[in-house]
Amino acid sequence: AMRDAHGLAALSMITTVVPGTVWCELALDRSQLLMHVFDLGMEEHVFIEHFKRIYERPLMEIFE
Numbered sequence: 001a002m003r004d005a006h007g008l009a010a011l012s013m014i015t016t017v018v019p020g021t022v023w024c025e026l027a028l029d030r031s032q033l034l035m036h037v038f039d040l041g042m043e044e045h046v047f048i049e050h051f052k053r054i055y056e057r058p059l060m061e062i063f064e
Contacts, residue, residue, distance in 0.1 A: 002056055
């Protein structure tokens with residue numbers, strides 16, 4: 001959901017320190033952040049909502 005370049009850069013850097021996740025690519029239109037998640041251990045949609053709630057939304061409050 002985030003589109004701000006600085007917020008996306010921060011989110012990408014945070015992703016690299018979250019255990020089991022690696023940031024890989026940002027879509028040219030800033031619509032998607034491609035990540036690899038190792039040994040997910042939960043439903044995909046549960047992880048996505050958790051990641052957005054814990055990492056993306058607080059950054060959106062700062063940058064957007």
